[in-house]
Amino acid sequence: MSVDVAAVLPTVDEYCGLRIATGLSAMDPVAAVDALPRSRYAVTLREDGRLVGMGRVVGDGLHVQVVDIAVHPDWQGQGLSRMIMEKIMEFVDTLPASTIVNLFADIDWLYQKFGFVVPEHTTGMSLRRNG
Ligand SMILES: CC(C)(COP(=O)(O)OP(=O)(O)OC[C@H]1O[C@@H](n2cnc3c(N)ncnc32)[C@H](O)[C@@H]1OP(=O)(O)O)[C@@H](O)C(=O)NCCC(=O)NCCS
16 A cells, blocks of 8 residues: 655545544535635645545634544544654644644544543533534
C-alpha cells in the first residue's frame, strides 16, 4: 500500500461519498460547497488518486474542532487514521496554546493517544435535527 498524504481538501463529491461509505451521517452537498473551503485545515489520503481517508479542523483559531476523520472501509485497520491524526496534530501545534481544541467522537481509542481526554466537569452537547 502506497498512500499519498496531502494537506488539501477533498472535492465535495469525494467528501460526501466518503462520509456515507464510512457510515457517518450524510452531509448536504450544497452546504459542503460553502463549508469545505472554510476549513482551518484538511488532510487527504489517496491511493492511486482515489480518496481513501481524510480529516479536517474547523473553527476560528480561538476554538477549533476536529471533524470528519474517516478511512474508507477497504483501507481500515492499516494505521491510516493515525497518519491523519498526526497531520492534524502538526497543524494544532501551530495554534496558540490557549486555543481550545474539541471533538465529538463515537470512539475514544483513536484520540486518547494524541492527548484528548473526556473532561471531568464539562458536558459536551449536540443538537441533531435530522432524526
Ligand atoms: C475510526 C477510523 C477512522 C479508524 O481508522 P483506521 O485507519 O481503520 O484505524 P487505524 O488502523 O489507524 O488504527 C488506529 C490505531 O487504533 C488501534 N485500534 C484500531 N481499532 C481499535 C479498537 N477497536 N480498539 C482499540 N484500538 C484500536 C489500531 O491498532 C491503531 O493503533 P496504533 O496507531 O497504535 O497502531 C475508521 O474505522 C473509520 O473511518 N470509521 C468510520 C468513521 C468514524 O467512525 N470516524 C470517526 C468518527 S469519531
